[in-house]
Amino acid sequence: MEWGMLYNRSMKMKKIVILAVAVLAAPLFARAQDSVESLAAGARGLDVPAFSKLEAGFRAPAVLALHRPFSGTIAGTFAGGPVNLILNRYAWDITGRVGSSPVSVDIDNQNGTFTGEEGQSRVALFFQWSPDVIRISGTDAGAPYNVTLNVTGGVISGTAEGSPLKATFRMDGGPIQGSNTGDISLNYDVVSGRVNGVINGSPIDVTLTDLDLSDFMEHLYLFLAPQP
Secondary structure, eight states: OHHHHHHHHHHHHHHHHHHHHHHHHHHHHHHHHHHHHHHHHHHTTOOOGGGTTTOOTTTSSHHHHHTSOSEEEEEEEETTEEEEEEEETTTTEEEEEETTEEEEEEEETTTTEEEEEETTEEEEEEEEEOSSEEEEEEEETTEEEEEEEETTTTEEEEEETTEEEEEEOOTTSEEEEEESSSEEEEEEETTTTEEEEEETTEEEEEEEESOOHHHHHHTGGGGTSOOO
């Protein structure tokens, strides 16, 4: 009898311990499941809140950034001055210089904004992102900026610097042709990342490192205004 009672008590204690462990582990399992579901949804290109801070950008903001280096650069010359920009996918900002103008732009993927300064000019833009089309609107250097960047269609169009903006391009390299306040005539070498030619009458020769052409076109506002 004593052994039987001890056995029954032992089995009851095991059940209590197992039940307690299950209760304590449930929240952790739920969190892990949510994380996996968020990753899966993000990989499908869905808008999942868990990815809003990771993202973009830079084309995506988050999921695409997970497969790319933490930062990319645009370096070279524009309008006779140096270009040295760093696009940071960890801090989510763009810093550096375009000519004599220091650049500091914050990218808020959760609220969909580009805000900061380029020299003495204010950047205050909103964006709506999808894998195929990016819409950007607001003001840049005090002028309305409203453009649609169709990545898959290879065209950017809208209004910038008080004038119509339109240019065509190919993600796999080749000419970028269009106009804004002046001609836009560029060539993109997808292998080297080199973009060279003329934007609104100003010569440009830069190299994109760990970026693609959509990143450059998404932030084309940095190169449209006349340089001081």
